Amino acid sequence: MQIQKFDEMNASPQEVRAHYTQYAKWLAQQPEDVMQARRAEAEMIFRRVGITFAVYGAKDEDGAGTERLIPFDLIPRVIPAHEWKSMEAGLVQRVTALNRFIHDVYHGQEIIKAGLVPADQIFQNAQFRPEMMGVDVPGGVYSIISGIDIVRAPDAKGNGEYYVLEDNLRVPSGVSYMLEDRKMMMRLFPELFAQNRVAPVAHYPDLLLETLRAVSPAHAAQPTVVVLTPGMYNSAYFEHAFLAQQMGVELVEGQDLFVKDNFVYMRTTRGPKRVDVIYRRVDDDFLDPLAFRPTSTLGCAGLLDVYRSGNVTLCNAIGTGVADDKSIYPYVPKMIEFYLGEKPILNNVPTYMGRNPDELKYILANLKDLVVKEVHGAGGYGMLVGPASTQAEIEDFRKAVEANPSGYIAQPTLSLSTCPTYVEKGIAPRHIDLRPFVLSGKTVQMVPGGLTRVALKEGSLVVNSSQGGGTKDTWILEA
């Protein structure tokens, strides 16, 4: 079988795609050493600004710090306006349906009654939070900030098709890199932005603040919004500090908060101040030691009760994980039809579920061709990429799947699209994905584009920053 490939820039070695022609022409004129110098400059600036992430347990070459840069690639990922328009509509549709689903799960459970999603898929799910049953959240919105991972792969005719690979409805991260990558590109290559009509993204923090205020509790006319971070040693600390600063709100840690008389307060130099909306970058399990993990020092004791009383809004809500789990993913197209009565605009990747005996048989028979994922895994851990694995790795995974079939799903190995990328030896194609950030408050909105991640290792499909992925600026090119 001829494996189809799809490159975002080059339709063939001789032909550049229409939306890239301007850029390709410019790139061809850039002397090698100038681009080298720009790369070095970008790295220097990222270091000085401190746009770093921490890798747990890792040491740098001096054996000291644990702060790493996420590699930034100079070649942008370009998406033409008409493609973005339909993607945007698809994202609004999908996130709206997912929010309806979460509300349904914690209320009437109509979708289970309709027989579309099996009850045990929800109630056996570790991310299902019984504490949330019957709790009404402002506007009925649970996933206020959603990161939807989208990939592109060629169909039989070699045309690129977008697929949703994963929904991230808990604490999706990466938006600061989207913003910093753009800032960097404009700093390094201002002339490109004069030549190309690139849709701006810098207003994201404004949209975010507007959205967070839109879901504040009813009592708060002038709501106090805060960002809750696990602290400066968290891998995404830069982003937490960045978003708080850009929105002009306090960045708090668990120790700064306390509960009194069923409200949440923060300790300030002028005494306690009530907090109305918490954009929390802390997982459910760590939010409230009285309700969840008792040893957690990252949250605030008593927070859940205040939340359930409607006296504080958590963004995202508790219990959204029930909808972004890989075991629920296959049902999303049905949700869209069920709640919205519409046909899904964005494709799901065809998915085989280990829990269904027929599909399990297929998975086990085709391990070498499939991507197999743990349903609760995240960050590119706990997965098997069949075609890139050794026989021994496949056999290990086979045992794991056989031992716990419902803990796994499998998908055909998509030939992810590539984009030209600077590597050791010049420019070469590398696989990419895209994470747009969708904000749901009074309305569902987003800035054009998202974060493009690139797998820097040749042939690798894993774009996660914890596994050597880099990022690119993402251009939505207005016609």
Place this chain on the structure above:
Amino acid sequence: MLSRTADHLFWMSRYTERAENTARMLDVNYQTSLLPQSAAVAQVGWEGLLSISELMPAYKAKYGEVTPHNVMDFMVRDENNPSSIVSCLHAARENARAVRGTLTTEVWETLNSTWLKLAGYLKTKDFERDPGAFFEWVKHRSHLSRGVAIGTMLQDEAFHFYRMGTFLERSDNTARLLDVKFHAVESDFYGAASEMDQEYDFYHWSAILRSVSAFEVYRKVYRDVIKPECVAELLILRPDMPRSLAASMNEVVVNLKAVSNSHSAETERIAGKLRADLQFDRIDEILSTGLHAYLTQFLDRVNNLGSRISRDFLMPSAA
């Protein structure tokens, strides 16, 4: 503002100031040691430097004998010494990182760049080849971060806690610096009888002046030879001398008043009284009670003031 944020800002500026003052003291000792006639003076200086920072036991445990090279090593690059330049600049940077969202981009980048460049500096031989240039660099980075903060930060609470940290630390450091002679020779203030002692005195007091950039200032103000009582007066009581105790306490009081809250009245009173004492004290009175006793008491009062500021603003118990 968040108490924790205020706490980080307060310590960020204290550590920056401490790094600068450590560099100042090291620089003066280093420069003095280059003069052949004053080797003995320099030796006394190195020992005094460790004593006033209360670091002699830690130093002795690690190195034993006091040698210029080892003292420099200990005070510049020893990560286990919390007062070393490396430790101070690291602590300043980590405190800044914890509240980077509260700082202007320029302030954060200045502190972060200082830290990144310091690592590079210590890796090369540049420091050993020319320690003076390194101390100059540390001072400049401190000037820069202070200037950038003043030039870019909104003058809100964050700024006032930042400034308070700077001047509380400075008053402590200047007091210790003045007290160095007591630690070094364990003599009374007027103990200079022998010729060697007289020579020592001149180098000692001029070194102190130079370490706070006050040598030329002294000449301008007193138009006289270096006299210990004038040096003491300049660095304790002159409100127009930017590193004096009086000038530092003025700033502490002003910034404290700006963040005043419902339970800080007593702290403000204590700070105000300390400033008033400096305003109305006379140098001959201070010297008649003994400089060392005076400075010891001053350090206790500053220390107490620091604890009270922490309690009232930075780490309030659960409400």
